[in-house]
Amino acid sequence: MDVKVILLSIGASFMLAVLFGPLFIPLLRRLKFGQQIRTDGPQSHLKKSGTPTMGGIIIMLAVLLAFLKFSDKTSSFWVLLIASLGFGLVGFLDDYIKIVFKRSLGLTALQKLIGQLIFAVILCVLLYQMGHSTVVGIPGTSVEFDFSWFYYPFVVIMLFATTNAVNFTDGVDGLLAGTGAVAFTAFAILALHASEHESAIFSATMIGAMLGFLVFNAHPAKVFMGDTGSLGIGGGMAAVAILTKTEILLVIIGGVFVLEMLSVILQVGSFKLRGKRIFKMSPIHHHFELSGWSEWKVVTSFWFVGIIFAAIGLLLGR
Numbered sequence: 001m002d003v004k005v006i007l008l009s010i011g012a013s014f015m016l017a018v019l020f021g022p023l024f025i026p027l028l029r030r031l032k033f034g035q036q037i038r039t040d041g042p043q044s045h046l047k048k049s050g051t052p053t054m055g056g057i058i059i060m061l062a063v064l065l066a067f068l069k070f071s072d073k074t075s076s077f078w079v080l081l082i083a084s085l086g087f088g089l090v091g092f093l094d095d096y097i098k099i100v101f102k103r104s105l106g107l108t109a110l111q112k113l114i115g116q117l118i119f120a121v122i123l124c125v126l127l128y129q130m131g132h133s134t135v136v137g138i139p140g141t142s143v144e145f146d147f148s149w150f151y152y153p154f155v156v157i158m159l160f161a162t163t164n165a166v167n168f169t170d171g172v173d174g175l176l177a178g179t180g181a182v183a184f185t186a187f188a189i190l191a192l193h194a195s196e197h198e199s200a201i202f203s204a205t206m207i208g209a210m211l212g213f214l215v216f217n218a219h220p221a222k223v224f225m226g227d228t229g230s231l232g233i234g235g236g237m238a239a240v241a242i243l244t245k246t247e248i249l250l251v252i253i254g255g256v257f258v259l260e261m262l263s264v265i266l267q268v269g270s271f272k273l274r275g276k277r278i279f280k281m282s283p284i285h286h287h288f289e290l291s292g293w294s295e296w297k298v299v300t301s302f303w304f305v306g307i308i309f310a311a312i313g314l315l316l317g318r
Contacts, residue, residue, distance in 0.1 A: 003192070005070055005201065006188060006192070006200060006201070006204045007204075008070065009066055009067075009070045009201050009204035009205050009208065010204045010205070010207050010208035010211075011208060012065075012066040012069065012070070012205070012208065013062045013063055013065075013066035013067075013204070013205040013206070013207075013208030013209040013212065014062075014208035014209070014211050014212040015208075015212070016061070016062035016065055016066060016208075016209070016212065017058050017059060017062040017208065017209045017210075017211075017212025017213050017215075018212045018215055020057075020058045020061060020062060021058055021212070021213070021215060021216045021222075021223070024055065024057060024058050024223075025052055025055070025216060025222055025223050028052035028053070028054060028055065028223065029052050032099075033052055033053055033054050033095075033099050051221060051222070051223065051224055052222070052223045052224070053095060053099070053223070053224040053225075053226040054092065054095045054096070054099070054224075054225075054226045054228050055213065055216070055217065055223035055224055055225045055226065055228075055229060056088060056091065056092075056095075056225035056226050056227070056228030056229020056230065056232055056233075057092070057228055057229075058209075058212075058213055058216075058223075058225075058229075059206075059209045059210060059213050059225060059229045059232065059233070060084065060085060060088045060209075060228065060229065060232050062205070062208070062209040062212060062213075063084065063202070063205045063206055063209045063232075063236075064081075064085065066205040066208065066209070067080070067081070067201060067202055067205045070201050070204075070205070071197075071198050071201045071202070072197065072198065074197075074198055075126060075129070075130035076130075076196065076197075076198035076199060076243050077198050078126060079123055079126050079127065079130075079239055079242075079243060080198060080199065080202045080236060080239050080240065080243070082119060082122055082123060082126070083119070083123055083159070083235040083236055083238065083239035084202075084206075084232045084233070084235050084236035084239070085232065086118075086119030086122070086123075086235060087116060087119055087159070087163050087231040087232055087234060087235030087236075088228055088229070088231055088232025088235065089115075089119075090107070090112060090115040090116055090119070090227075090231055091167075091226065091227030091228040091229070091230060091231030091232060092227070092228040093106075093107060093115070094106035094107045094112060094227045094231075095226040095227050095228050106227070116159065116160060116163065116231075117156070119159075119235070120155070120156045120159045120160070121156070123155065123159070123239065124152040124155055124156065127152070127155065127242070128152070132242075132243075133245065134146055134147050134148055134149075134151035135147070135245075136151070136154070136245075136247050136248065137245065137248070138248060139246075139248050139249050139252065139313075139316035139317060140316040154247075155242060158238050158241070158242065158247060158250070159234075159235060159238045159239075161261070162234045162235070162237055162238035162241075162250065162254065162257070163230075163231045163234030163235055163238070164234070164261060165234065165254065165257035165258060165260060165261035166180070166230050166231075166233055166234030166237065166254075166257050167227060167230040167231060167234060168257070168260040168261050168263075168264055168283045169230070169256060169257050169260045169283065169285070170224075170225060170226075170229070170230040171283060171285055171286060172219075172285050172286075172289070172295055172298055172299055173217060173218060173219035173220065173221040173295060173299065174214055174217050174218040174219060174221070174299050175285060175298070175299050175302055175303075176225065176229075176230060176233070177210045177211070177213050177214040177217050177218075177225070178210075178214060178299065178302075178303045178306070179256045179257070179302055179303060179306040180206070180210050180233050180237070181206075181207050181210040181211050181214070182303065182306040182307055182310050183237060183253050183254050183256075183257075183306065183309075183310060184203045184204075184206040184207045184210070184237065184240070185203075185207055185310065186253045186310035186311075186313050186314050187199070187203045187237070187240045187241065187244065187246070187253065188200050188203035188204050188207065189314060190244050190246055190249070190313075190314065190317050191203055191240065191243075191244050193317075193318075194244050194245070196243055196244045198243070199239075199240045199243045199244050202236065202239075202240060203240055206233065206236060206237075210233070213225065213229075219295050219296055219299065234257075237250070237254065238250065241253075246313075246317055249313050249316060249317050252309055252312055252313040252316065253309060253310050253313035253314075254309070255305070255306070255308075255309030255312075255313075256302055256305055256306045256309060259284060259305075260283040260284060260285065261283075263278075263279060263282045263283050263284035263287070264282045264283055266278050266279075266282075267279055267282035268282075285298050285302060288301075
C-alpha cells in the first residue's frame with residue numbers, strides 16, 4: 001500500500017477534527033451538554049464542571065468522512081465502521097441520558113451491556129461470513145491455537161474488555177486522545193506490514209482525528225469526548241486487532257488501558273474483600289493526581305509509557 005495514502009488519511013481526519021471543533025463546541029455549550037464532575041475525585045477537577053462533553057462526535061465524524069474517502073468498501077470496511085460507530089452510538093446514548101435526563105449513571109448496566117452485545121454479535125456474523133481466521137497466535141513465537149467456534153465468544157470478550165479499558169482511561173485532559181493516537185500508530189504499522197489495507201487506513205484516520213481533537217482537549221480542555229468517543233475508539237481498536245490477527249498484541253500495545261482497567265478491578269476487589277483500598281483513587285491516573293502530580297505530568301508520563309508499550313508490541317509483532 002502507498003504510504004502516501006496513510007499520510008493523507010491522517011492529514012484529512014486531523015483537519016476535519018480541527019474544523020469541527022469550533023462548530024461543535026459552541027453548540028454543545030448552548031445545548032448545556034456539560035460534564036458533571038465527581039465530588040470524590042481530585043478537587044482540581046471541580047472547576048471543569050460544565051465543560052462541554054460528547055466531543056467524541058468530533059472524532060467519530062472526522063474518522064467517518066476520512067475513512068469513506070480513502071478506503072475500499074470491503075468486508076473489513078464494514079467491520080471497522082460498525083465496531084467504531086456502533087459502540088460509539090452506545091456511548092452517545094449513555095452521554096445523552098446523563099446530560100439531558102440528569103441521570104448520573106446514564107444507561108443502566110444492563111442496557112449498556114445489551115447495546116454493546118448487539119453490535120458485538122453483528123461483528124461476529126460479519127467475521128464468519130468473510131471467512132475470518134479463527135487462529136490466534138502468541139506474539140514473538142510460532143505458537144498458534146485454532147479457537148474454532150470459541151473464537152466468537154473470544155471476540156465478544158475482546159470488544160467488551162477493550163471498550164471498558166479505554167473508557168477508564170478517559171479521565172484527564174488529553175490522556176486518552178494521546179495514548180489512543182500512539183496505540184493506533186502501532187496498529188497502522190502492523191496493518192501495513194500485514195497488507196490489511198482497510199485497517200491501516202482506519203488506524204490512520206483515528207490517529208489524525210484524535211490529534212485534531214487534542215487541539216481542544218489538551219489541558220485545560222475546552223471539550224471532553226465522553227463515552228461517545230471512548231467507546232467508539234475502543235471498539236475500533238479491538239476491530240483493528242481482530243482484522244490484523246494481533247488479538248494478543250492488543251494487550252501489550254494497549255498496555256496503558258490494561259493498567260487502567262486492572263487498577264479499577266484491584267481497587268474494587270481489595271475494598272470488597274479486605275475493606276481497604278490499594279490506590280488513593282482509581283483509575284490509577286487519579287492516584288497520581290492525588291499524590292501531588294500535576295495533570296500535565298500525569299498525561300505526559302502516561303503518553304511516554306504508551307509509547308514504550310507500542311514499541312514493545314511492534315518488536316513482538318514483526
